[in-house]
Amino acid sequence: MPVEIKFDGGQQYQLDAIEAVLEVFNGNEEQGRSEVADLVLDDGTLDALDRVVIGNQLVLSSEQLRRNLRAVQDKPVPAEDGGETPAIPEELRQTWTDGETVPDLSVEMETGTGKTYVYIRTCLEMHKRYGFSKFVIVVPGKAIREGVKSSLAMLKPHFKELYPDSQYEFTVWDSAKRQMASDFVRDASLKIMVINLEAFRTEGNIFRRKDPEFNGGYAPHELIGAARPVVIMDEPQNMESAGSKEAIEQLNPLARLRYSATHKNLKHLVYRLTPVDAYDLRLVKRIGVLSVTKDEDLNGAYVEVSKITATPGGVTATAKIFKTSAGQTKLTRITLRKDMDLFDESGQRGAYQGWSVEDIHAGQDGERGYVEFGNRTLVHEGIGTTSEEEQHQRLMLRQAIESHFEKELQLKLQLRRGLIPAAMKPLTLFFIDSVANYHPADGKLRQWFEQEYEIVRSDARFRSLDMPDIDVVHDGYFAASNKGVPKDVTTRGLEGTEVESALKRIMQNKEKLLSFEEPLRFIFSYAALAEGWDNPNVFTVCNLQHGRSEMRKRQQIGRGLRLPVMVNGERCRKDDINVVTVIAHEDFSKFAGDLQKEIEDETGIKFTGRIVDLKKDKIKLRLKEKVLLDPQFIELWEKISKKTAYELAFSTDDVVADAVRRINAMPTIEPIKFRLTKHVADINTEGITSGDTQDRGTVTVNGVRKLPDVVGELTRRVPLTRATIVRILSEIDTLDQVKLNPSVFMDQVERAMKEALYAQEAEGIVYKPTGERWRAELFKEWHQAETIAPASMVVDVTKSITDKIVCDSGIEKTFAQFLEDRDDVPLFIKLPQWFKIDTPLHGYNPDWAFVRQHPAGTYLYLVRETKGTDKLEELQWESEGWKIKFGTAHFEKLKVDYFWGNDPKVLIEVSPTSPGMKKPELDGGVRV
Numbered sequence: 001m002p003v004e005i006k007f008d009g010g011q012q013y014q015l016d017a018i019e020a021v022l023e024v025f026n027g028n029e030e031q032g033r034s035e036v037a038d039l040v041l042d043d044g045t046l047d048a049l050d051r052v053v054i055g056n057q058l059v060l061s062s063e064q065l066r067r068n069l070r071a072v073q074d075k076p077v078p079a080e081d082g083g084e085t086p087a088i089p090e091e092l093r094q095t096w097t098d099g100e101t102v103p104d105l106s107v108e109m110e111t112g113t114g115k116t117y118v119y120i121r122t123c124l125e126m127h128k129r130y131g132f133s134k135f136v137i138v139v140p141g142k143a144i145r146e147g148v149k150s151s152l153a154m155l156k157p158h159f160k161e162l163y164p165d166s167q168y169e170f171t172v173w174d175s176a177k178r179q180m181a182s183d184f185v186r187d188a189s190l191k192i193m194v195i196n197l198e199a200f201r202t203e204g205n206i207f208r209r210k211d212p213e214f215n216g217g218y219a220p221h222e223l224i225g226a227a228r229p230v231v232i233m234d235e236p237q238n239m240e241s242a243g244s245k246e247a248i249e250q251l252n253p254l255a256r257l258r259y260s261a262t263h264k265n266l267k268h269l270v271y272r273l274t275p276v277d278a279y280d281l282r283l284v285k286r287i288g289v290l291s292v293t294k295d296e297d298l299n300g301a302y303v304e305v306s307k308i309t310a311t312p313g314g315v316t317a318t319a320k321i322f323k324t325s326a327g328q329t330k331l332t333r334i335t336l337r338k339d340m341d342l343f344d345e346s347g348q349r350g351a352y353q354g355w356s357v358e359d360i361h362a363g364q365d366g367e368r369g370y371v372e373f374g375n376r377t378l379v380h381e382g383i384g385t386t387s388e389e390e391q392h393q394r395l396m397l398r399q400a401i402e403s404h405f406e407k408e409l410q411l412k413l414q415l416r417r418g419l420i421p422a423a424m425k426p427l428t429l430f431f432i433d434s435v436a437n438y439h440p441a442d443g444k445l446r447q448w449f450e451q452e453y454e455i456v457r458s459d460a461r462f463r464s465l466d467m468p469d470i471d472v473v474h475d476g477y478f479a480a481s482n483k484g485v486p487k488d489v490t491t492r493g494l495e496g497t498e499v500e501s502a503l504k505r506i507m508q509n510k511e512k513l514l515s516f517e518e519p520l521r522f523i524f525s526y527a528a529l530a531e532g533w534d535n536p537n538v539f540t541v542c543n544l545q546h547g548r549s550e551m552r553k554r555q556q557i558g559r560g561l562r563l564p565v566m567v568n569g570e571r572c573r574k575d576d577i578n579v580v581t582v583i584a585h586e587d588f589s590k591f592a593g594d595l596q597k598e599i600e601d602e603t604g605i606k607f608t609g610r611i612v613d614l615k616k617d618k619i620k621l622r623l624k625e626k627v628l629l630d631p632q633f634i635e636l637w638e639k640i641s642k643k644t645a646y647e648l649a650f651s652t653d654d655v656v657a658d659a660v661r662r663i664n665a666m667p668t669i670e671p672i673k674f675r676l677t678k679h680v681a682d683i684n685t686e687g688i689t690s691g692d693t694q695d696r697g698t699v700t701v702n703g704v705r706k707l708p709d710v711v712g713e714l715t716r717r718v719p720l721t722r723a724t725i726v727r728i729l730s731e732i733d734t735l736d737q738v739k740l741n742p743s744v745f746m747d748q749v750e751r752a753m754k755e756a757l758y759a760q761e762a763e764g765i766v767y768k769p770t771g772e773r774w775r776a777e778l779f780k781e782w783h784q785a786e787t788i789a790p791a792s793m794v795v796d797v798t799k800s801i802t803d804k805i806v807c808d809s810g811i812e813k814t815f816a817q818f819l820e821d822r823d824d825v826p827l828f829i830k831l832p833q834w835f836k837i838d839t840p841l842h843g844y845n846p847d848w849a850f851v852r853q854h855p856a857g858t859y860l861y862l863v864r865e866t867k868g869t870d871k872l873e874e875l876q877w878e879s880e881g882w883k884i885k886f887g888t889a890h891f892e893k894l895k896v897d898y899f900w901g902n903d904p905k906v907l908i909e910v911s912p913t914s915p916g917m918k919k920p921e922l923d924g925g926v927r928v
Contacts, residue, residue, distance in 0.1 A: 002511035005536075006569035007117065007158045013273055013283065017107055017118045018125055020087070020271035021257060024068045024103055026743050028060050028130050029708060053185045055227030056132045056254045058101075065103055066096040072270050088269050092604075096268070103255040104267040106236075108603075110278035111261045111554075112285075112534065112561030116151045119232050119259050120192070124163045126230065127190045129708070129743065134185065134229040136251055137194045140238035145172065145196045148234065150510065152192065168192050173199055175206040178213075181220035185227045193224070197239055201247040208250065225252030232257045237264040262554075262602040275599050282573065284561040285539075285580040289591050290403060292396045292583060301351040302331070303342070305379045308369035310362040314338070317360050317371050317381075323347050336360065336371060368434070380434055382545070390444070392585060393544050397430070397445070398452045400542035400583045404428040404521065405462045407539045410577065412465065417781045419834075420574065422566035425516050428540040429559055430524045435478050438524050445524065445544070449474060453522075468519035476524040510535055514565055536562035536571075542583035553595045554602070557582060574833075619794060621802040628776055628801065632827050632851050632859065639861045640849050641773040644890055646838060650764030655720070656728050659756035663732045666748045671740040708742055717746075718753045728753065761840055762885040767893040774835055795820065797828075805830050811902055812847065815866045818904040819850055825908075827851045831863075839886035846887060846898070852908065863891055864907045865900035 060068075073088035109115045119137070126132040139145045152170045160167060171180060173195035184191055200207035200221060210219045231253035233239055237260055239248065248256070258267060261275075278284045304320040316335050323332035324347035334345055342355035354375040363369035363381065370380040407426045414420045430445075432438055438445040450470050457467055467473065512518050514537055538560030560580040563571045572578065584591045627633055711729070715722045729735055729749075738745040779801060793807045795816040807813040807830075819828040828850030836843030848864045865884060884900050891898035899911030 001515060001517060003514035003565060003567055004569045005154070005511060005514075005565050006571075007155065008571070009158065009162050011114070013277075013281065014114055014118050014121070017109060017271045017273065018122045020072050021105055021107065021122050022125055022129060023072050023743070024065065024105060024270060025058075025060065025126070025130055025255075026068050027064055027741065028058060029742050053223060053226040054188045055134050055185065056230060057228070058254050062096075062099055062101050065101070069096060069103070069105075069268055069270070073268075088272065092266060092269050092272070094266065094268050102253060104258070105255065106258045106260075106263055106267045106269045108263055108266075108269065108272045108274070109259065109261060110273055110275045110284065110561075111558040112563075113273055113278050113283045115259050115261070116148060116234070117155065119234070119257065120152060120155060120168075121159065121162075122257070123168065123190070123192060123230070123232075124159055124166050127166050127168075128163065132230055132254070133188050133190050134224075134227040135190075135192045135232060136224065136229045136253075137192060137232045137234060138197055138239065138248060138251075139194065139234045140197050142196055144234055145194055148194050152194070154511070166190055170194065173207070175199065178206075178211065179215065181218075181223040182215050185223050193229075197244055197247065200250070201243050221250045225250060228252060228254040230255050230257065232259065235260050237262055240265060261558075274603055278561075282575065282578070283563070285563065285578045286575070287557060287595075288579045288581040290399055290581055290583050291591065292392065292399055292585055301342070301349075301355055303355070303371075303373075303377075303379050305336075305371050305381050308360060308362050308371075308381050315360040315362050315369075317369075319371070319379075321346055321352070322349060324349055342373075382433070393445075394448045394452070396542055396544060396583050396585060397448055398456070400428055400430065400540050401449070401452050401456045401522075403540045403581050403583065405456055405459075405465065405467075407581075408465050408467070409462060414574070414577065419781075420566065420572060420577070422568040422570065423516070424564055424566045424572060424577075425514060425537060426521070426539040426564075427513060427535055427537045428522045428542070429535075429538050430522065431541075431543045431545050431556065432524055432526060433545045435476070435526050438476050439478065449522070449524075468521065472519040474522035474524065475520055478524075478526055513537070514567070516567065534559045534562060536565045538580065539564070540581045540583065543585070552598055553582075553591070554598050557595070619804065619806060621804055621806070623779060624801055624803070625780065627827070628779065630827070633776075633801070635859070636827065636829075636849060636851055636861050637776050639894065639896055640863055640891075641776070642894055643770045643772040643774065644767040644838070644893060645770050646840070646886070646889075647766045647768065648761055648764060648840065649766055650760040652724060655756050655760045656724065656731065658759060659728045659753045660731045662752035662756055663728070663749055664734060666734065666752065668734075669737040669740045669744050669748075707738065708746075710738060710742065710746060713746055714750060714753070717750045718757070720753060720757060725753070758840075758882045758885075762882060762889070765840070765886060765889050767890045769893070778834060779832070799825065799827055801829055809866075809868070811866045811868055815848065815864075815904050815907070818908075819848075822852075822908065824853045825850055826853065837887055837890045839883055839890075841882055841886070844883040844887050860897060860910065862911075863896055863898045865898075866907070867900055867902055869902055 073086060073093055075087045076084035077087050079085040107115075107118070109118065123132075123135045126135075137148055139148055149170075149172050152168075156167075168190040170192040171184065171194070173193060174180060180193075184193055195207075199205065207220050210217060210222075215223055229251060231248060231251055233248070233256060236258040239245070256267070273283075279286065302320075302322055305317050306320065307318040309316050309318070314337070316337055318333065319336050320331050320333050321342055322329055323334075323345065329347075329349075336357050338357055338360060340357045342352040342357075343349070346352045354373075355377070356374040358372045358374050360371050361369050368381045370378045372378055404426060411420070411424050411426065415423050432445055437443050440446075453470055453473065456462065513520060513535055541556050541560050543556050557580060563573065563578060566572055582591070586594075711722060711725055714725050714729075718725065720728075793813060795805045795807060795813055796803065797805050797816065797820050799820060805816050807816055812830075816828075816830070819825045828848060831846050831849055833845055836845050846863050847866050848862075850862055850864070852860045852862060854860055865887070867880070888898060897911050899907060901907055
């Protein structure tokens with residue numbers, strides 16, 4: 001059975017990406033479904049359609065759209081220096097031109113962070129808030145099309161739970177189904193169409209062709225265009241040609257929403273999740289590099305064929321060989337022609353004897369060309385070869401197999417020790433230079449793999465693993481010809497049934513591959529997986545395509561960036577597990593430098609210090625078991641290890657009163673207005689420009705606005721009963737403001753209600769010991785496994801239970817070194833992940849516990865939380881701040897000194913919350 005992947009509908013970064021798009025349309029709350037019954041024909045007349053076209057309607061003015069966009073881009077987000085910065089920097093913004101009425105919005109999300117999930121859910125939210133019901137997803141290729149189709153089907157049950165009243169129907173454009181366009185526009189239900197750009201980019205194709213027998217005589221694009229669909233462009237950087245732009249405009253889009261990790265032409269950017277963001281927030285796997293390098297060797301006969309060119313005058317090849325001239329040997333570019341002798345061309349280097357060009361074969365029908373030499377060696381286009389090169393490839397292949405076995409063993413041990421709740425099956429992906437090297441039974445890569453697999457399988461280190469037999473553990477995912485023969489082409493080079501057969505296996509078996517019932521572990525690919533495919537459980541990527549420049553490092557890594565999935569369908573979020581290992585044929589510094597340059601070139605951001613070198617940064621913490629028997633540790637653990645359960649004792653009346661107070665104190669909501677500005681046109685040799693400008697004031701928009709179900713919406717957002725929400729709304733003084741801007745009103749009210757609820761919970765929470773403890777023996781199991789971290793975040797210590805401490809931030813590293821240097825701190829520990837206090841907002845894991853000797857000779861036993869600020873209101877208001885409050889209540893019950901902040905000199909002292917000290921006012925009406 002395939003593993004049923006479970007989706008988390010509450011990931012804040014995805015909700016932020018969705019909200020950023022939606023807020024551009026604030027004020028367009030549902031005005032009733034649009035019924036567009038007229039269509040402008042080619043002759044310029046108006047003629048009624050034979051059926052009503054139900055579509056989308058945008059009522060906002062160009063100026064209001066501009067103001068909404070600016071508000072989204074100006075929204076403050078935390079900056080690295082602790083302050084705030086606009087969500088979108090000025091240098092990444094595009095000027096909104098006068099009269100621009102079709103929002104053209106860009107969302108940038110790193111590969112592996114759920115881009116497809118985000119834009120599908122955006123469709124549902126737009127339907128719910130604004131009544132938009134027609135969406136067209138345009139993709140640049142068939143592989144991505146199949147991936148989107150798979151996601152739409154897989155996500156339906158998940159979205160049915162989140163949006164029980166807004167289910168979608170989806171179709172994939174099929175030119176054989178002539179009534180598909182009519183079906184798409186005939187009713188007001190939420191419909192999503194997926195279409196490959198090539199299916200309608202050229203004039204005269206069926207999508208743009210009238211047929212009197214179908215669709216009322218209209219061309220499909222005319223019907224769909226009449227519905228004013230929201231057009232979602234997946235990977236828009238592949239849709240930049242004039243023909244592509246013209247085709248998309250044929251859809252008459254209400255708005256264009258662009259989603260990619262690598263935009264080439266940023267339109268109005270509204271949300272940005274960069275590679276740095278994704279890695280820092282642990283939204284994707286970290287990157288490990290296992291380098292298999294070879295010193296420069298000028299002794300062999302190296303030949304690299306980069307390009308084969310066929311002309312009427314003959315076929316030539318651009319190549320590189322080692323050439324000796326003036327006593328110096330270096331790699332030199334030459335042009336190969338038939339009968340050329342490389343012995344002479346190389347400066348008569350003995351290694352090239354027998355290397356005469358027998359023939360040059362240009363590629364045909366998607367096959368790569370190759371050069372045939374007199375010694376029967378074939379060198380394919382894009383490949384470099386020497387006898388040592390094959391050895392290098394085989395060694396890389398061996399390392400990839402070993403890396404896979406190590407991951408299998410790690411996952412098995414983690415499961416046995418209870419450190420992960422369910423088993424997980426890893427996958428390894430090979431990119432190879434030619435299908436012919438793997439597909440036939442005597443292909444060299446197939447033979448090498450099977451030999452090396454059995455060698456590694458018999459290794460004593462892995463005897464506890466029950467790995468599949470060799471005949472079922474590996475396979476190739478290749479594009480195939482109509483005769484079923486795999487060939488060296490990407491899915492872009494295939495037609496008809498060729499691509500369908502390849503994509504069916506590649507795209508539709510993603511969930512099946514996660515199950516242990518499917519024995520396949522090792523996947524060999526030429527290039528069919530280079531776009532549109534990834535699998536969350538790819539933990540090892542090995543690129544054996546040494547000479548192929550088009551296979552970029554970011555492409556390779558992107559196939560395995562998603563967080564892995566256990567057999568229970570849940571994502572694994574353990575840092576020591578979530579590492580994708582790249583088997584690289586260059587050293588780490590070059591690999592990291594090349595990858596960094598790719599990212600900087602594509603995103604314009606700096607990306608340093610976030611790639612892990614597995615050879616240097618695989619860290620083993622040595623547990624000092626005798627410290628566990630030390631009286632000071634025993635006393636510290638005795639005080640802090642008691643588990644508690646909480647009870648909530650607070651008055652609904654108090655929640656209501658506090659919520660009403662907060663809502664009444666909210667800033668007044670501005671009504672939507674027309675803003676009048678007069679421009680004086682200057683006409684000169686430069687064209688028409690704007691001269692003098694006058695602000696002519698504003699006019700409030702009049703008319704009846706259909707209000708959403710405010711109570712129902714707030715009931716879904718806030719963990720309060722419907723009756724309580726109704727009571728709060730009935731007691732506030734500002735309910736009439738909902739008419740001015742319902743979306744803004746509900747957002748403000750939601751936050752106020754949650755603040756009131758959490759404040760009362762924190763005030764009324766009561767912790768009681770359960771009689772259970774965290775066992776100190778767990779340290780022995782926890783520290784048996786290796787971890788991976790940048791060396792810069794590891795502190796060598798002498799006064800802890802391990803010889804090193806791995807820190808998660810600069811403030812943690814500073815505090816660890818501070819404690820290590822203090823003469824009055826004989827012992828300190830970084831509390832492990834399994835030390836979690838139960839709270840109404842899930843588990844809370846404090847940072848530190850330590851012993852401090854008091855000047856009077858007694859000892860203090862302290863628990864501390866290190867943060868980048870000492871102001872509670874600057875923490876994430878719906879997680880960190882409130883968890884600290886609940887943690888305070890837990891430790892107060894245990895009579896343990898607990899505090900938090902960013903100044904080590906303050907944190908070392910007795911906290912204000914200790915018995916006998918004044919309790920600080922942590923709320924005081926301030927938003928936290």
